[in-house]
Amino acid sequence: MDRYAVIGHPVGHSKSPLIHALFAQATGQALAYTAIEAPLDGFAATVDAFRAAGGRGLNVTLPFKLEACAYADEVSERARVAGAANALAFDGGRCRADNFDGVGLVRDLQVNLGQPLAGRRVLVLGAGGAARGALQPLLQAGPDAVVVANRSVAKAEALVAALQALGLGREKLAACGYADLAGQPPFDVVINATAASLGGEPLPLPSGVFAPVTLAYDMVYGQGLTPFLRQARAAGAGRLADGLGMLVEQAAESFAWWRGVRPDTRPVIERLATPLT
Numbered sequence: 001m002d003r004y005a006v007i008g009h010p011v012g013h014s015k016s017p018l019i020h021a022l023f024a025q026a027t028g029q030a031l032a033y034t035a036i037e038a039p040l041d042g043f044a045a046t047v048d049a050f051r052a053a054g055g056r057g058l059n060v061t062l063p064f065k066l067e068a069c070a071y072a073d074e075v076s077e078r079a080r081v082a083g084a085a086n087a088l089a090f091d092g093g094r095c096r097a098d099n100f101d102g103v104g105l106v107r108d109l110q111v112n113l114g115q116p117l118a119g120r121r122v123l124v125l126g127a128g129g130a131a132r133g134a135l136q137p138l139l140q141a142g143p144d145a146v147v148v149a150n151r152s153v154a155k156a157e158a159l160v161a162a163l164q165a166l167g168l169g170r171e172k173l174a175a176c177g178y179a180d181l182a183g184q185p186p187f188d189v190v191i192n193a194t195a196a197s198l199g200g201e202p203l204p205l206p207s208g209v210f211a212p213v214t215l216a217y218d219m220v221y222g223q224g225l226t227p228f229l230r231q232a233r234a235a236g237a238g239r240l241a242d243g244l245g246m247l248v249e250q251a252a253e254s255f256a257w258w259r260g261v262r263p264d265t266r267p268v269i270e271r272l273a274t275p276l277t
């Protein structure tokens with residue numbers, strides 16, 4: 001049976017084995033998908049051993065997404081732009097890398113949540129790897145503006161400059177600090193790509209960022225109403241979503257890339273969703 005896995009550290013919490021088992025069952029594909037915890041200094045050796053045992057592909061989660069790019073023989077354009085890979089495929093001794101996180105996010109927003117992006121104003125909070133991975137697919141969806149706001153303004157500016165140097169989002173993409181959002185028109189979509197959601201302290205967002213039309217989206221999942229979503233609701237955001245749909249959509253992209261069959265994501269999202277209360 002063809003073998004796949006998610007590799008990370010830690011990886012015990014990952015829902016990917018369940019998601020891929022549900023996809024395999026629904027599409028009639030015979031495959032095994034497990035979770036592998038690699039030592040922090042042992043990513044390449046663990047991948048080598050998985051390949052030597054006949055492994056066909058890996059999803060890559062924290063903290064190995066950058067290393068996965070460096071490990072691969074061929075890196076897709078979007079993984080290069082994201083600076084990270086979340087999926088590897090092994091064929092005939094070669095390793096290909098791709099990154100489906102951003103397309104998973106955009107698909108979740110547009111298809112599952114029915115939130116158009118074309119002509120809309122999008123705010124991305126955070127300027128780390130999670131934000132970087134989202135920017136190219138967001139820009140490709142044709143928004144009016146994508147603003148990257150971060151605690152460290154210099155980091156947001158560097159991220160925007162790096163994308164603009166690649167010819168992306170020239171006049172649509174802007175960087176700022178949280179305080180600089182004051183007085184800007186409200187956003188249609190506000191995406192939390194910071195790690196702050198996990199800590200519990202609210203982001204210092206000025207009033208006016210959220211409006212009744214705003215969809216507030218937290219990239220984390222399975223935590224119910226996160227501090228960010230709570231903050232967004234209190235500030236007037238009309239709709240809230242967590243990152244489960246993004247997780248399932250990136251998994252479906254990986255599955256289709258490996259197996260040539262795209263599974264239906266809706267039943268899996270419905271099965272795994274936790275109420276936002």
Ligand code: ATR
Nearest residue numbers: 126127128129130131150151152155194195196199
């Ligand atoms: P990831 O790869 O998951 O995006 P990262 O590269 O470490 O992780 O980036 C973490 C992001 O969360 C950064 O945007 C960080 O802001 P700074 O660049 O200013 O450090 C943000 N972050 C983490 N903790 C935060 C907090 N308590 N308040 C605001 N932003 C926070």
